[in-house]
Amino acid sequence: MIININLNKRIDDSYNIYIGNLDRLTFDMKVAIVTNKTIAALHLEKLRSLIVAPEIGEAIIEDGEQHKNLATIGAILDRLCDLRLDRKSLLIAFGGGVIGDMTGFCAAIYQRGVSFIQIPTTLLAMVDASAGGKTGVNNDYGKNLIGAFNQPKSVHIDTKWLTSLPRREFNSGAAEIVKMAATLDREFFERLESANLSDERELIAAIAQSIHLKADIVMRDEKESGARAALNYGHTFGHAIEKESGYGAYLHGECVAMGMIMANRLAEALELIREKEAQRIERALERFGLSARYKTPNPEAFYDLLFLDKKTRDNKITFALPRSIGGYSLVSDIPKELVISAIAKGGE
Ligand SMILES: NC(=O)c1ccc[n+]([C@@H]2O[C@H](COP(=O)([O-])OP(=O)(O)OC[C@H]3O[C@@H](n4cnc5c(N)ncnc54)[C@H](O)[C@@H]3O)[C@@H](O)[C@H]2O)c1
Ligand SMILES: [Zn+2]
Known part of the structure; x- marks a missing residue:
């Protein structure tokens, strides 16, 4: 016997990449900004002032590629639960490729999937990591071995963040x-x-x-x-x-x-x-x-x-x-x- 499950999937995964001055982002759902301590100290206040949403939460992790692992994913997911994010909520990746890859992965698996957007703050993330939908983390066996393809809803590139980049x-x-x-x-x-x-x-x-x-x-x-x-x-x-x-x-x-x-x-x-x-x-x-x-x-x-x-x-x-x-x-x-x-x- 063969039973076929035909999901008739026709999902539109297309999205826009905006390049230019980011002056306002308005959402009608709860959002959580995922970033690290370095970027939070430099730019989080500014970003928060640009976002209009019913609730704005934060998940702030340690800085560095060495924290791009499943333990940090676990910590972010716990934080999202703390913030009572639901399936309609949105994650905002605010950082370089490390933050983008981890936020995208959390968005793929938190409550089986929530939306996310990318606000890259490094040149590398602007030109490469923030678009394309590769997300994930490293483990002891190598880089990016755990992850998912998950496209963001949008990408917002503003070079003002780069002024502080080494x-x-x-x-x-x-x-x-x-x-x-x-x-x-x-x-x-x-x-x-x-x-x-x-x-x-x-x-x-x-x-x-x-x-x-x-x-x-x-x-x-x-x-x-x-x-x-x-x-x-x-x-x-x-x-x-x-x-x-x-x-x-x-x-x-x-x-x-x-x-x-x-x-x-x-x-x-x-x-x-x-x-x-x-x-x-x-x-x-x-x-x-x-x-x-x-x-x-x-x-x-x-x-x-x-x-x-x-x-x-x-x-x-x-x-x-x-x-x-x-x-x-x-x-x-x-x-x-x-x-x-x-x-x-x-x-x-
Ligand atoms: N998904 C993809 O397609 C893709 C493509 C390329 C790279 N990547 C991944 O991206 C990661 C590398 O990204 P990266 O080079 O952005 O590194 P990164 O995210 O570690 O950022 C580099 C450093 O710059 C700091 N920083 C970020 N923005 C800053 C700012 N505006 N001012 C001052 N400091 C700032 C960060 O805290 C960090 O210390 C790797 O993990 C790589 O695997 C993914
Ligand atoms: Zn590369």
């Missing part, structure tokens, strides 16, 4: 901008080569173009079966750098930038990109203070780390590599010696 964090976000431009949009890349992101207008233009590129990819491939993998340029190597150097030694964007350099060496070996073009990408990174190279003590052991990435399927790694500037190739089955040589050369 320069190193800002540059880490710029790595993701260069990543997208270098593999998806040659003209944008060329503009970035001379852009001044300290200029408000140029910064907003770069954020908007990055979101366009990410949105376009996510619309084509929400759950990463194809095109979305292009966004992994620098990440397969970058995640191994994060792991080998011990989480926290470098910022995520710094690891991605160092990973992009290894990926470039691999792309050169496969004749996907000319040396001169690879150098242009590396100069673009240098403009954002991202000139460091990562020298692994042991390329063989580093190679093995690549297989721990959750993007590795059936023990096969697919590398997202630049094809010239503004294009990408997804390449699997690359001989081990070539990869190891790129790992070593990327550290020179």
Whole structure:
């Protein structure tokens, strides 16, 4: 016997990303702002003054990637119960990628799902983490291994929050901008080569173009079966750098930038990109203070780390590599010696 449950699902998951001055947000349900202590001290009062809602609660957690785990999720969920949030309530993720990923995950599971919106406060979250619906936490086995796809109801990007962001964090976000431009949009890349992101207008233009590129990819491939993998340029190597150097030694964007350099060496070996073009990408990174190279003590052991990435399927790694500037190739089955040589050369 076969019994079919046909749910006739036609859910509209589409949402808007607003870029510009956030001056008022009005809700007719209870809301809870999820943020961390650092951001709360800097900006929570301001955000609260912009929100109109029947009740505004807060869940404030410790700052840091090391708190992006299930224990913190448990603490946030308890707090939401304390606040008596119901299924109609709304969560507001107010912070960087760590807060966004955890709030989105809580929204997926609190009372089997409530809505959430994103108000990103780091450049990285503005251009990358806040849109696309990947949510979750780390555990002892690796990064982002526990989570859910859960799209926000809206994303509100306002560069006013960035005035307090440390320069190193800002540059880490710029790595993701260069990543997208270098593999998806040659003209944008060329503009970035001379852009001044300290200029408000140029910064907003770069954020908007990055979101366009990410949105376009996510619309084509929400759950990463194809095109979305292009966004992994620098990440397969970058995640191994994060792991080998011990989480926290470098910022995520710094690891991605160092990973992009290894990926470039691999792309050169496969004749996907000319040396001169690879150098242009590396100069673009240098403009954002991202000139460091990562020298692994042991390329063989580093190679093995690549297989721990959750993007590795059936023990096969697919590398997202630049094809010239503004294009990408997804390449699997690359001989081990070539990869190891790129790992070593990327550290020179
Ligand atoms: N979901 C996705 O698609 C996606 C994509 C990329 C990265 N991520 C995740 O995002 C995380 C990294 O995000 P991140 O780089 O934003 O790090 P983060 O959230 O840890 O923020 C970086 C630091 O800046 C502080 N901060 C945030 N806003 C500030 C402000 N306006 N002024 C001063 N300080 C501020 C934070 O408290 C933190 O100390 C990682 O966990 C990564 O896995 C997710
Ligand atoms: Zn990234």
